[in-house]
Structure formats: structure tokens, C-alpha cells
Amino acid sequence: MPGKVLIIDDIATNRIVLKVKLAAACYQVAQASTAREGIHAARALEPDLILCSAQLPDMAPDAFLRALRTHACTASIPIVAITSHRDATRRLALLEGGADDVLVKPWEEHLLLARLRSLLRQNESALEGHLREDVTRALGMAEGRDAFDHPSRIALIAPTKEEALRWKDRLLDHMTGRIMTLSTKAVLSDMAPEAIPDAYVLFGDSAALRRRPETGPDRGPDNALHLLADLRARHETRNSAIIVVLSGENAQDRAADALDRGANDAIGQAVKPREIAVRLRRQIARKRRLDKLRADVASGLKAAVIDPLTGLYNRRYALPRLAAITSGAYSSETSPLPSARFLQNSQQTGKVPRNAPSKNKNRRDYAVMILDIDHFKLINDGFGHAAGDAVLERIGNVLREFAGPDDLAARIGGEEFLLALPDTTPQAARQKARQLCETIRETVFIAPGVKQPLQVTVSIGLALASDPHPRPHMAEPDWRGAQAMLERADQALYSAKSHGRNQVIVCTERSAA
Amino acid sequence: MPGKVLIIDDIATNRIVLKVKLAAACYQVAQASTAREGIHAARALEPDLILCSAQLPDMAPDAFLRALRTHACTASIPIVAITSHRDATRRLALLEGGADDVLVKPWEEHLLLARLRSLLRQNESALEGHLREDVTRALGMAEGRDAFDHPSRIALIAPTKEEALRWKDRLLDHMTGRIMTLSTKAVLSDMAPEAIPDAYVLFGDSAALRRRPETGPDRGPDNALHLLADLRARHETRNSAIIVVLSGENAQDRAADALDRGANDAIGQAVKPREIAVRLRRQIARKRRLDKLRADVASGLKAAVIDPLTGLYNRRYALPRLAAITSGAYSSETSPLPSARFLQNSQQTGKVPRNAPSKNKNRRDYAVMILDIDHFKLINDGFGHAAGDAVLERIGNVLREFAGPDDLAARIGGEEFLLALPDTTPQAARQKARQLCETIRETVFIAPGVKQPLQVTVSIGLALASDPHPRPHMAEPDWRGAQAMLERADQALYSAKSHGRNQVIVCTERSAA
Structure with a gap:
């Protein structure tokens, strides 16, 4: 029942501190002290999550991540890298290399645990998908994959229109796709199915931290966490990719909250557009994989009740x-x-x-x-x-x-x-x-x-x-x-x-x- | 895209207040002023949710609820009843009659909206299930239903062992099933699959309101909301029924939070054991329906790839x-x-x-x-x-x-x-x-x-x-x-x-x- 976490760090103290925290939160913990040992342990143990130092002595971070990401046994295990550098470029390199998140030492414990929970929860559904993929591929539906290759639609929601437009402008330097800026009202209003975004980036309003009245005569819920809850409650967006970007007071705490409330990703610190682009691409790819899988399961079930020759029910x-x-x-x-x-x-x-x-x-x-x-x-x-x-x-x-x-x-x-x-x-x-x-x-x-x-x-x-x-x-x-x-x-x-x-x-x- | 809510209330002011609040939160709203009109509208419109007064002039509440619950078109629409009586017996009667929740006037807006979101989200998955049920029933797997008819296992987690035992004792007067009291540590530890509870009741610790360190050398997360997040992140319990019972400071607010974080039900007020028993039975029944459905889908997919005569792959x-x-x-x-x-x-x-x-x-x-x-x-x-x-x-x-x-x-x-x-x-x-x-x-x-x-x-x-x-x-x-x-x-x-x-x-x- 407990999640299995593999800690890879060359410094014994770091391993021990993490191990104590994780064991207290009832995770099963395994350890490795070098990259090579870690890769070996990951393949042998297939942990639910890997928590690793970004500075391992025996291998460069990109080679290390590539080794994990390209091997069938470890390709889909979530990886959280821990670094002591606040440097955004380095963080970006780790994310682009295949890390799911990067935490900067000293990491905030609440955020670490929320991130772990979120990654385990999401990997869980990916795994369930994995189980089915085998069967659905067998059902011969795998060829239609390019039906999902339309350009991605991304909605940005920020406290002000100007802020949203500024982000849009900066994001377009780093990714393709249709990026639109939406008001809260527009997000929750009726939309043609083909217009519904694949992903939402919700920029939190640092001035709206504590709960305000959610509604009033002329506006809907007005902050990122409320909007997140609303999107998850609606049919069309319950499986959307949602990234919450928070800043200001208690940003890390609120990011942890966002993860526990079902955000696919949450960032609680200053962030560059390119990093958002990396995270968006990953979440959109994940969402499309799952969409495809859901469609395959539906077709698979359908195939089981249809006579292939006449197309009538069997x-x-x-x-x-x-x-x-x-x-x-x-x-x-x-x-x-x-x-x-x-x-x-x-x-x-x-x-x-x-x-x-x-x-x-x-x-x-x-x-x-x-x-x-x-x-x-x-x-x-x-x-x-x-x-x-x-x-x-x-x-x-x-x-x-x-x-x-x-x-x-x-x-x-x-x-x-x-x-x-x-x-x-x-x-x-x-x-x-x-x-x-x-x-x-x-x-x-x-x-x-x-x-x-x-x-x-x-x-x-x-x-x-x-x-x-x-x-x-x-x-x-x-x-x-x-x-x-x-x-x-x-x-x-x-x-x-x-x-x-x-x-x-x-x-x-x-x-x- | 917006959820459709049907408001049934004979007092125009009530309808208008609700309508304004819901429209501001971007719901589509329809109205009816009598029970009969409401039942008719519910069948015709098939709303996503019904919000009704518990005192309608033309029909007794139990007859009204029965009319909705026994008709195929409206049987599974979530119903929230609004009453002006704080009386626990009356609330219980409404719940037993088929209401999913009962809110007492003046209702707390945040809780109302969180409850709506939660019911929409859960009905959404039930609906997805409904879509499949048709097919899976066709696959001939419907007969195995009694395989799930083992006595239910319920875990109670309270801030103290004594409190948990007291609740267990009182609950046993109102329901059968195996009720166990668990420490937080035990909840998150390894458990034999057949011992994993169907449902968890998490009693909040009113003294542990604001965030405390989640872990320490000798204990796991210690309050209901953290435990909820942990249970949802783990494989074996991600589909468990979880009811959160909160009291004390900000209980209603925290109940709303619990719903947004994925609790199936949350109670933010003093509650009698019999009411918990009613809510538990409903959640356990729902969980078993969904478990059955998931098993059916898996068998259905399997049936599509197996040669029925030899049992070999096709x-x-x-x-x-x-x-x-x-x-x-x-x-x-x-x-x-x-x-x-x-x-x-x-x-x-x-x-x-x-x-x-x-x-x-x-x-x-x-x-x-x-x-x-x-x-x-x-x-x-x-x-x-x-x-x-x-x-x-x-x-x-x-x-x-x-x-x-x-x-x-x-x-x-x-x-x-x-x-x-x-x-x-x-x-x-x-x-x-x-x-x-x-x-x-x-x-x-x-x-x-x-x-x-x-x-x-x-x-x-x-x-x-x-x-x-x-x-x-x-x-x-x-x-x-x-x-x-x-x-x-x-x-x-x-x-x-x-x-x-x-x-x-x-x-x-x-x-x-």
C-alpha cells in the first residue's frame, strides 16, 4: 500500500533527512548513493517515484535523466530533482531533461509531500492506462493516433487582461499552439466542444489570498484555486491539463494546496515563460495520451459488442x-x-x-x-x-x-x-x-x-x-x-x-x- | 459546458437569490415553484443537479423525493434540499428519503458551491459509468454482482483512540459491517488487499486547524485534510469512499475545502451517528457500483481479446x-x-x-x-x-x-x-x-x-x-x-x-x- 520512493543522493545526511521525512509520512524508502547505483536500483525495484539530487558525482544530470527516461522499466516513473541552485536555467535544463519537478534546497516540506502525492496520483492513472494500452493496442485502434495531432489550445487566465496578454506574448516565443486569454467568466461559460482548451494556465492573484465571496452580481469565482475546483467539476474540463502559477505571500503553500486540489502542476515561485512552456508541453502530451486511451477503451468495448462484418450489434x-x-x-x-x-x-x-x-x-x-x-x-x-x-x-x-x-x-x-x-x-x-x-x-x-x-x-x-x-x-x-x-x-x-x-x-x- | 441546476422553491425571493448566486458562478439555472412543476421540469430537462426547498406546499418531502428517485430519468440526479429547520431528525428524514445533502438556511455560500461542485464531479463519474454499464451488461458480466456483497469494511480515524472507539460504538447501533478504528499510521501502512476498508470516516481535529508540520520522527500526517490527500494519492484507496466530519472553528469552510480536495462527503456541523450511517451506506453503495463497473470494463476488454472456446488469446x-x-x-x-x-x-x-x-x-x-x-x-x-x-x-x-x-x-x-x-x-x-x-x-x-x-x-x-x-x-x-x-x-x-x-x-x- 505505501508508495515506494527511491532516494538517490551522494550525501548521506541528505538521504537520511529525506528518508526520515518520507518514512514518517508512511512511504517505503530505498536508497542509492550514485547515479549508476540509482539507475540500477530503479530498474530492479521499479519505485513509484524517484527523488534525486541534481548533482550526482558520477554522471551529468542530462545523461542520468536520459538513462532513466529511455529505459522501458523506468521511462514513466515520476522524477523529482533536488538542487541547491536557485538558478532558473539549471532548473529548466532538468525539466527539459525529463524531471517532473525541481525543488530547491531547503525544500519546503509541505510542498514536497504535496508534489509527491500529486505525482503518485497522476502516475496512478497513467499506470491504469498502461494496463489497458496493451489490450486496446491489441484491439487494433492504435493507428488513429494522429487524429489527436491537432495544434494544442491553451487558455491563460490571469487577474487582469493585461497580465494575461503579457504572458501570452512571452509564451509564444517558446511554443506553438493556439494561446488564448480568457476571463474567468468566459472560462466557465458555454463553449463549442472543439474550442475547449487542452490546457489551462491559471495565474493566481496574490492580492486575493484568503477567501473572498466567490460570487457577486457581476462576476464568477475570482481566484486560481476556486477556478481550479470549478474546472474539475465540469464535464468538458475534468480531464483538462491545469497548471497553477502562484506568487507572493505563501505561494509555496498555496501551490501545495493546488496540487492536492487536483492541479496537474503548480508553481509557487517566480517562473520564466520557457519553463511554463516546458511544463505545458508535458501536461498536454499526457492529457492527449489519456484522451486517446479513453477513446480506445470506448472503442474496445464497442468492438466487443459489434459484429465486424455487418456493423450490427452481435x-x-x-x-x-x-x-x-x-x-x-x-x-x-x-x-x-x-x-x-x-x-x-x-x-x-x-x-x-x-x-x-x-x-x-x-x-x-x-x-x-x-x-x-x-x-x-x-x-x-x-x-x-x-x-x-x-x-x-x-x-x-x-x-x-x-x-x-x-x-x-x-x-x-x-x-x-x-x-x-x-x-x-x-x-x-x-x-x-x-x-x-x-x-x-x-x-x-x-x-x-x-x-x-x-x-x-x-x-x-x-x-x-x-x-x-x-x-x-x-x-x-x-x-x-x-x-x-x-x-x-x-x-x-x-x-x-x-x-x-x-x-x-x-x-x-x-x-x- | 455550464452545469444545469434546477431550483424548486415556492418562495420567489429564495429562487431569485439562488439564481443570482448560481448564475454568477456560471451555472445554467431553471426554476420551478411547486413540487409537481419541479418533478415535471426535472424529467423534461434532466438537470445536472436539483436544489430544492424541503417545504414545498403541494407535496410532502418524502413523496416528492420518492417521485424523483423512482423515475428512471431523475433517479440519479443529485438533490440538495434546503431547509430552515436546524432539527437533526428532519435532516435525517430528508437524507434517508434520497437527498444527497441538506443545507440549513441561511446556507453558507462557499459550502453550497463546494457541495455543488462535488456532487457534479461525482455524478460525472457515475454518468461515465452509466454510459459503460450498457455495454458491460451486454458483455454478460452483470450476473456476478453478488461477488461484491461481502459485509462492508469501515475505518474510523479520530484525533484520539477513545474518540474513535466512542464513534464506533454509536455507529454500530445504526448499521452492520466491520467497523474498525485505525490510527493515522495504520491507515497509511501496508494492508492486505482484502482488509482495505471500503470507506473511511475522518473526524477532524478541531485543535489542529492550521497547518502543522506534516511529519515528525514518530508520526504521519495528523489531520483529516492531510490524510484525505494521502488516501487519494495511494493506489488502494484512490477510489475509496471518504467522509470527512469536521467541527469547531471554521468547520463549514473546512468541509467545503474537503469536498474540493476530493472527499465524497463532508459534514461541517454537529452530527448524529445515525446520519453518518445513512451517508456511509450511500457512499459504500456508490463505491461498489463503480468497483463493479471497473471490473466489468476490464472483463469486457479482456473478452474482446480472448477466444471463448479455448481461453487462448484470439x-x-x-x-x-x-x-x-x-x-x-x-x-x-x-x-x-x-x-x-x-x-x-x-x-x-x-x-x-x-x-x-x-x-x-x-x-x-x-x-x-x-x-x-x-x-x-x-x-x-x-x-x-x-x-x-x-x-x-x-x-x-x-x-x-x-x-x-x-x-x-x-x-x-x-x-x-x-x-x-x-x-x-x-x-x-x-x-x-x-x-x-x-x-x-x-x-x-x-x-x-x-x-x-x-x-x-x-x-x-x-x-x-x-x-x-x-x-x-x-x-x-x-x-x-x-x-x-x-x-x-x-x-x-x-x-x-x-x-x-x-x-x-x-x-x-x-x-x-
Whole structure:
């Protein structure tokens, strides 16, 4: 449970002082007294964090940092360098070399511990990401990385407009990207998703140290820490990179506070634009990695429920969905819920004819149909698998066109499809089934390597049901109901097959027709 | 971008005051003046948060809360009730009825806004969860819910041991679960994973308000806010439910601070044990929902890369993995990386004969073999698919037994398997391939519905390669190298088939043998 910290310092006293402080804060501590020993220990122990002197006798700082940063085992371990020089150029060199932060001796204990916590917390999420990356790369989504290579958008927020503009001007000497200056009000106002900054630099107002009223008739929260809390509470910016720059009274203490409140980076001392640029680049790169990862996980999950050939939902997804439909939880009233909105895009391409909603609001009629391609084996055997696949794909497209936004279209077997209508009328469902059967009969199927167009028909079993007490409330999935619907549709399908195929047979609530 | 807040209050002045405050803090505000109107607006607008008077003229508070809590559209919207009664029983009734917090008029503005931020932030993650739940339920993992139904573990941390014990005693009157009292030191020390509490209640020390040295020779951080930051920075507790209870000087202000620093709940006033119990139950339920969801997402991702029949990796996973192996990124030196540890369990069942590591440390030899079951179609056609599946499953088990912890075993086609050895010798790889071929020949295959045991053989194509400059550094996946290895193994396999099957053919770096 305790974080593992590796201390690398050639001076025994320094190591001991740090060790005592860290052990008291319940960290596990390992030590090394030279750069080489430290690199070796880092690879062997894989600590959660490295705390090192910037002046090690056996290696120059840049070579030392490079050795850690380029080795797979140590590349992503956060590094805090401790130096006795107040010199900004030296600090910058360490940051550019790969240190995550540089503390100047005598370091402020509160800030040191807050920085450690912050780095551990952030590395924690990176690690969680690392775990997933393996799988998501396996899911084949890794190629889209350059989709994130748009120029970065950076927002500067300072106590005065002039100050913000001055920083903008100075930052532009050291980095590219769209840098904008925003008022507090503008930061928290509505923004087009594509305009939302990747990173925020919040310059603290040294005159506004202690809490002031957060609001008034004409202004929003007015200092960096409040703004930080607001940004973290909002959907669009909760994963943004936020750097807080503080100066004046208690700046180091407030920087420590900012870190504990979720800033990705906080600076509590005089700082040059170039250093802000270095820190910004690092935070933006980190944010994009995590954005990419989140997108990959979403696609990975999506890939697990989509049939790759037709793009329809697969059986694994369809069955629980059907259980939700039979339970009534998926009535049109609840469909605006986020859960129902998810993954809609994959279904909603092409025109979407909506269902006629049930007229009688006191009950809900719903329907499930199973489609099976007639003599599919003949297509596969006669024209090859590629032809068979082309037919499946085309039928998938027809089905998608027939499915309304609340309907569920899925491929549930090799040549078997499902279309569920959660809110319809018996008439509308029958008509839709007949139209579907006709449309496929009239569709011209062109298959690769096959000269003449193929003639394809389907048999459809349609099960109708009625829910006399539809509940808009949340309901448990109704597995038995779903199973029963499927069985009835299956019976009807069997009946359609044995009556000569290329037709619809309907099974109403009580009796199979 | 701004959070949408619905204000429900029958007194116009109250609504206006709240609206002004919230608009100044850049929230979007909607209003309703009766309970019924409010419920209707909540369903229609789906606000991010509801701020309501606890005394609405047209409906009793419990009926009003129930109406919101039981409807799918509004069930998970955070609700803050505002009352003018300081009465603890009334507050408790509101919390038990479903309010997330109760503020007493005149409410402290800072606390109100911090509470809003906290609820928005937490609902945000619940929402993200909601989005995924749909998919993960579809992945069929929803049934395991009761795995999380162990009694909850709750840790109480108070300034003195006596105080902690007193709270424990009083809490046990109102809830079940394992309640333990912990010192700060014990909280941050190593703990067995199964002993880690679900929830922490941190009782603030009113005497330790302003910052004290965080550490000393014999103690850790000593007040609630520091402990909160530490818990959030640690792997095992970053998702724990944390409730901070503060009293004394500036308690409300500090409660607001605790919320902004990531507490799930914070109380800045005198509080009864029963209220803590209500809040604890809610936070623990929330934590378990999210734990379940995280587990589901992990299983969902895993399901996407595992072949359900054999439990081996599927083709989708195997190819990028092979590209990592040929690039050298998957040498045994880097395998202790988290990325390589992930999903190991699925491979490591049964005994795991380790590869003989390459003797010559200056180069790395690796090997890829493709196995194809001989005359598999005859098994399927002659004995049915169930028999074919049983054979595939059994061969999957054999392969798993042959795969060392760094090796990759996968099913890459209907009857085609892959075994990649990232670090081996040509001798060891040849021997392993031959043993594999022999083992399968000698295995007794029992298939369902088939009386006599089946005789099954495989043909194996083995490709050997050598990496003269192995880099332990991180490398880009080597897609071309992987493709080339597969092609060579495929050629060798073809050769094995055409030479009479049931044998191994080796393709060395330059020439096919």
C-alpha cells in the first residue's frame, strides 16, 4: 500500500533527512548513493517515484535523466530533482531533461509531500492506462493516433487582461499552439466542444489570498484555486491539463494546496515563460495520451459488442438488450437516458424511419422478429465465402435502414438477424416485417467474383406482445420474457421455413398464426 | 459546458437569490415553484443537479423525493434540499428519503458551491459509468454482482483512540459491517488487499486547524485534510469512499475545502451517528457500483481479446503482440512491466515449463510456430461440431501447458494455433515444437457423443529468427517483422502438410528446410 520512493543522493545526511521525512509520512524508502547505483536500483525495484539530487558525482544530470527516461522499466516513473541552485536555467535544463519537478534546497516540506502525492496520483492513472494500452493496442485502434495531432489550445487566465496578454506574448516565443486569454467568466461559460482548451494556465492573484465571496452580481469565482475546483467539476474540463502559477505571500503553500486540489502542476515561485512552456508541453502530451486511451477503451468495448462484418450489434449485446425491452425499461420514454444514447451512432446511419408510436398510451405493444436467409449454404457453397459475406453485409444494411432509433437490429447467428421494436403496434410491426421481406427479395445482390446478380430471400418469424402496465420506472432485465419472445419468433420462423420460405409468419401473444 | 441546476422553491425571493448566486458562478439555472412543476421540469430537462426547498406546499418531502428517485430519468440526479429547520431528525428524514445533502438556511455560500461542485464531479463519474454499464451488461458480466456483497469494511480515524472507539460504538447501533478504528499510521501502512476498508470516516481535529508540520520522527500526517490527500494519492484507496466530519472553528469552510480536495462527503456541523450511517451506506453503495463497473470494463476488454472456446488469446490480440515480440519490446527483460503482467492469469494455468533462456546475452533468438490440426474437417463432418470443439479445447489446453510465462499462445484461425517464443534458442524451439507434435499425437481425445477416443495429429511450421542487437528499450511494434515471421512459419506449415502431415518443418532465418 505505501508508495515506494527511491532516494538517490551522494550525501548521506541528505538521504537520511529525506528518508526520515518520507518514512514518517508512511512511504517505503530505498536508497542509492550514485547515479549508476540509482539507475540500477530503479530498474530492479521499479519505485513509484524517484527523488534525486541534481548533482550526482558520477554522471551529468542530462545523461542520468536520459538513462532513466529511455529505459522501458523506468521511462514513466515520476522524477523529482533536488538542487541547491536557485538558478532558473539549471532548473529548466532538468525539466527539459525529463524531471517532473525541481525543488530547491531547503525544500519546503509541505510542498514536497504535496508534489509527491500529486505525482503518485497522476502516475496512478497513467499506470491504469498502461494496463489497458496493451489490450486496446491489441484491439487494433492504435493507428488513429494522429487524429489527436491537432495544434494544442491553451487558455491563460490571469487577474487582469493585461497580465494575461503579457504572458501570452512571452509564451509564444517558446511554443506553438493556439494561446488564448480568457476571463474567468468566459472560462466557465458555454463553449463549442472543439474550442475547449487542452490546457489551462491559471495565474493566481496574490492580492486575493484568503477567501473572498466567490460570487457577486457581476462576476464568477475570482481566484486560481476556486477556478481550479470549478474546472474539475465540469464535464468538458475534468480531464483538462491545469497548471497553477502562484506568487507572493505563501505561494509555496498555496501551490501545495493546488496540487492536492487536483492541479496537474503548480508553481509557487517566480517562473520564466520557457519553463511554463516546458511544463505545458508535458501536461498536454499526457492529457492527449489519456484522451486517446479513453477513446480506445470506448472503442474496445464497442468492438466487443459489434459484429465486424455487418456493423450490427452481435448476439452478446442483443440478448440483454432484449431483456431490457421486454422488461419495459427500454420504452421510448426512457430512451433519452444516456444509456440508450450510447452507441447509437453505429445504428443510425442512413435514413431512419421512426416507428409509429402506439396510440393507446395505457399499454405498450412490442415486437421481435427473427430473419433467416433462405438457402444461405447454397450461396456459400456455390459462390464462395466472399459472396456469402457480401450478402450478409447487404442485408445488414437493409436492416439498419429499417431500424428506428429505439429499435434494436443485431446479427445473432451466422445467417440469422434480429429486429426488435420496443414500442410499436401489431399492425405496424406486421407491415414492417412484410416490407423487410419484400425489400430483400427485390434487392439486387452483387457479389465479388460473381457475374450475375444473386437472388436472395429471407424468412421472418415475428412475435408480438403487449405490456398492459408499462412502467417508465427502472426495471430489472426480464430474461424469461426475452427468452419467451425469442422462442415464439423462432417457432414462427420455423413455420415460415416449412411453408415454403420467403415469407413472414406472425406469432401473437397466445397463439402462433 | 455550464452545469444545469434546477431550483424548486415556492418562495420567489429564495429562487431569485439562488439564481443570482448560481448564475454568477456560471451555472445554467431553471426554476420551478411547486413540487409537481419541479418533478415535471426535472424529467423534461434532466438537470445536472436539483436544489430544492424541503417545504414545498403541494407535496410532502418524502413523496416528492420518492417521485424523483423512482423515475428512471431523475433517479440519479443529485438533490440538495434546503431547509430552515436546524432539527437533526428532519435532516435525517430528508437524507434517508434520497437527498444527497441538506443545507440549513441561511446556507453558507462557499459550502453550497463546494457541495455543488462535488456532487457534479461525482455524478460525472457515475454518468461515465452509466454510459459503460450498457455495454458491460451486454458483455454478460452483470450476473456476478453478488461477488461484491461481502459485509462492508469501515475505518474510523479520530484525533484520539477513545474518540474513535466512542464513534464506533454509536455507529454500530445504526448499521452492520466491520467497523474498525485505525490510527493515522495504520491507515497509511501496508494492508492486505482484502482488509482495505471500503470507506473511511475522518473526524477532524478541531485543535489542529492550521497547518502543522506534516511529519515528525514518530508520526504521519495528523489531520483529516492531510490524510484525505494521502488516501487519494495511494493506489488502494484512490477510489475509496471518504467522509470527512469536521467541527469547531471554521468547520463549514473546512468541509467545503474537503469536498474540493476530493472527499465524497463532508459534514461541517454537529452530527448524529445515525446520519453518518445513512451517508456511509450511500457512499459504500456508490463505491461498489463503480468497483463493479471497473471490473466489468476490464472483463469486457479482456473478452474482446480472448477466444471463448479455448481461453487462448484470439488473432486480434496475437498479431500486435507478435509485432511487439519481433521489435524486441517483449523480451524477457521488459516483461515485468505492468503491460506484460496484464491478462497473464488467462495464460498461466497448469504447469508452466519456462523457456531455456538464450545463452548468448549479446543476441536474442526467438521463434514462432503455427500449428494446424490435420484433417480437422473430417472430425467435424464425421463426429459433429461438438466433437470438433472438444478437440480444439483440448489442444488449447496442451498449448497452454507448453507456453512459458513470456510466450504467447493464441488461436488464430478455426483450427490454427500460434505459439511465439520471444526468447529461446534454435535448439530449444525445435525441441518444443517436436514435443508439442508428439504430445498431441499421444493425447487421448474424448469427444461428447463419440464412443471411441479420437486420434488427432497436428502439422507445425516453425520459423526461427535472431535479433543481433536486442534492445531492452521501448520500441515501436515491428509489423513487417511480424508479418515476415508469420509468412515463414506458414510456408513451413505448408511444407509439413505436403510432406505427409503430423510433423514439424523448420524455416530458419535464410532458408526454408
